[in-house]
Amino acid sequence: MTDSETPSLLWLRRDLRLSDHPALTAAVGAGAVIPVFVLDPETEALGAAPRWRLEQSLVSFEKTLKDKGSRLIVRRGAAAQVLRDLVEQTGARAVHWSRLYDPVSKARDTAVKSSLKEMGITAQSHPGHLLREPWTVETKTGGFYKVYTPYWKAMAQLDMDAPLPAPKSIPNPQNWPDSLKISDLGLGKDMRRGASVVAEFAIVGEQEAQGRLGAFLSHGITEYASARDRTDQGGTSGLSENLTYGEIGIRAVWHAALRAREEGKPGAETFLKELVWRDFAWHLIHHTPHITDESWRPEWQSFPWRDDNDDAERWRRGLTGEPMVDAGMRQMYITGTMHNRVRMLVASYLTKHLMTHWRVGQKWFEECLIDWDPASNAMGWQWAAGSGPDASPYFRIFNPETQAEKFDPKRTYRRRFIAGYGGSKEADALKLFEAVPRSWNMTPADPYPERMVDLKAGRERALDAYQKHKAA
Numbered sequence: 001m002t003d004s005e006t007p008s009l010l011w012l013r014r015d016l017r018l019s020d021h022p023a024l025t026a027a028v029g030a031g032a033v034i035p036v037f038v039l040d041p042e043t044e045a046l047g048a049a050p051r052w053r054l055e056q057s058l059v060s061f062e063k064t065l066k067d068k069g070s071r072l073i074v075r076r077g078a079a080a081q082v083l084r085d086l087v088e089q090t091g092a093r094a095v096h097w098s099r100l101y102d103p104v105s106k107a108r109d110t111a112v113k114s115s116l117k118e119m120g121i122t123a124q125s126h127p128g129h130l131l132r133e134p135w136t137v138e139t140k141t142g143g144f145y146k147v148y149t150p151y152w153k154a155m156a157q158l159d160m161d162a163p164l165p166a167p168k169s170i171p172n173p174q175n176w177p178d179s180l181k182i183s184d185l186g187l188g189k190d191m192r193r194g195a196s197v198v199a200e201f202a203i204v205g206e207q208e209a210q211g212r213l214g215a216f217l218s219h220g221i222t223e224y225a226s227a228r229d230r231t232d233q234g235g236t237s238g239l240s241e242n243l244t245y246g247e248i249g250i251r252a253v254w255h256a257a258l259r260a261r262e263e264g265k266p267g268a269e270t271f272l273k274e275l276v277w278r279d280f281a282w283h284l285i286h287h288t289p290h291i292t293d294e295s296w297r298p299e300w301q302s303f304p305w306r307d308d309n310d311d312a313e314r315w316r317r318g319l320t321g322e323p324m325v326d327a328g329m330r331q332m333y334i335t336g337t338m339h340n341r342v343r344m345l346v347a348s349y350l351t352k353h354l355m356t357h358w359r360v361g362q363k364w365f366e367e368c369l370i371d372w373d374p375a376s377n378a379m380g381w382q383w384a385a386g387s388g389p390d391a392s393p394y395f396r397i398f399n400p401e402t403q404a405e406k407f408d409p410k411r412t413y414r415r416r417f418i419a420g421y422g423g424s425k426e427a428d429a430l431k432l433f434e435a436v437p438r439s440w441n442m443t444p445a446d447p448y449p450e451r452m453v454d455l456k457a458g459r460e461r462a463l464d465a466y467q468k469h470k471a472a
């Protein structure tokens with residue numbers, strides 16, 4: 001084989017797109033490319049909804065590759081072993097991939113790198129998942145940022161690389177290695193009844209993600225600063241599910257928003273700030289990996305949160321009797337996503353009114369969210385619980401009634417997701433009963449439950465626990 005015929009493997013993970021893909025660009029620059037997806041134990045450990053959504057993304061990307069005359073090779077097993085096998089079977093001399101920064105991915109990728117290097121293979125990781133690599137944004141003293149606002153100020157001063165174009169073509173190897181079918185992986189199997197319901201709401205693939213961005217920039221961005229908090233208006237971009245699987249590059253989104261700001265579109269600055277929250281979450285997880293499993297502030301490790309309990313089960317099922325909380329939990333079950341404002345509210349309610357550990361909620365979100373992201377989810381939960389670096393102070397306890405008055409003044413959101421609430425028979429609300437496990441025994445005829453915790457008493461109990469913990 002000549003040098004350009006010697007193939008490179010492109011190991012795909014959360015980067016299922018052609019444009020703005022530095023790893024793909026590098027692989028194409030070197031010659032023939034074999035795109036590979038490996039269902040490894042780390043990916044298999046994801047929750048039901050993220051795995052199902054990943055399958056949708058893979059199916060879409062496989063088609064994109066096919067349209068380019070290329071293929072997606074699918075294998076199952078430990079990534080290091082699978083990649084070694086593929087190197088031997090194909091004669092590849094290099095493996096390229098886009099970097100991830102959570103502790104699970106970093107441990108796996110480090111092992112892959114050294115295993116490939118032992119074979120004398122070039123193992124090259126690339127940027128592309130973030131606006132900036134987490135170690136390139138430093139405080140004046142050379143440390144990392146723990147608080148968002150100074151981080152945003154630092155990011156706002158930096159030039160972000162322009163997005164790369166999609167390659168015109170992807171050179172093929174002389175021979176393709178064997179591949180499983182995506183459907184052999186069974187990625188969607190644990191969604192059971194929920195899959196067909198959530199599928200109605202998911203917007204999958206690179207082209208669709210670009211369409212979504214385009215639509216948001218033409219309409220939504222103008223009102224974004226005020227509408228983004230309104231649960232009754234589709235005021236946000238919805239791009240998190242696409243960014244999670246890398247169906248669109250963050251730098252492409254950033255530069256499009258910068259252009260919108262230059263054109264004087266009023267919400268563009270706020271939107272840029274939100275994009276930076278995503279990078280901030282990855283900055284934190286890179287520098288403080290314990291954020292995924294332990295309270296970020298050590299003093300919160302001994303806070304007397306309850307472990308999983310029956311109240312938390314009612315919270316999961318959207319049966320707390322607190323309509324704004326239940327609407328959020330049901331929205332997540334029906335659509336696979338939840339409005340940001342309500343994510344904050346349900347997280348506050350679980351950790352404060354129900355005094356239940358944030359990890360219980362974090363785990364449930366991981367099971368149900370099609371935009372599940374290890375960094376944003378961990379940061380969001382710790383922010384709401386009060387245990388994180390950039391936390392809301394613990395005494396800030398969201399009041400579900402006040403939140404509802406401000407952000408769902410006409411009850412539109414609550415009626416959309418709770419069947420029976422205010423006589424609602426809305427189609428989306430009714431879909432819950434098609435999606436939930438039969439063992440939950442929930443039917444549209446069930447009366448909406450009584451409130452399970454008195455809001456004032458719940459708030460006082462949480463504050464009391466906080467004061468005692470602080471004094472101890």
Ligand SMILES: Cc1cc2nc3c(=O)[nH]c(=O)nc-3n(C[C@H](O)[C@H](O)[C@H](O)COP(=O)(O)OP(=O)(O)OC[C@H]3O[C@@H](n4cnc5c(N)ncnc54)[C@H](O)[C@@H]3O)c2cc1C
Pocket residue numbers: 228236237238239240241243244274275276277278279281338339340341343344347365369371372373374376377378380381384
């Ligand atoms: C408890 C909790 C858990 C969360 N879990 C996740 C998660 O698993 N995955 C996830 O992507 N987001 C998570 N978020 C952040 C946020 O709720 C979502 O990113 C947002 O709702 C996505 O909707 P959108 O794409 O329409 O956002 P838009 O308002 O259109 O914002 C554009 C993009 O900016 C980023 N962004 C916006 N807000 C945040 C934020 N608070 N933190 C980090 N990035 C943000 C997202 O990439 C988003 O797509 C969580 C927030 C909380 C409070």
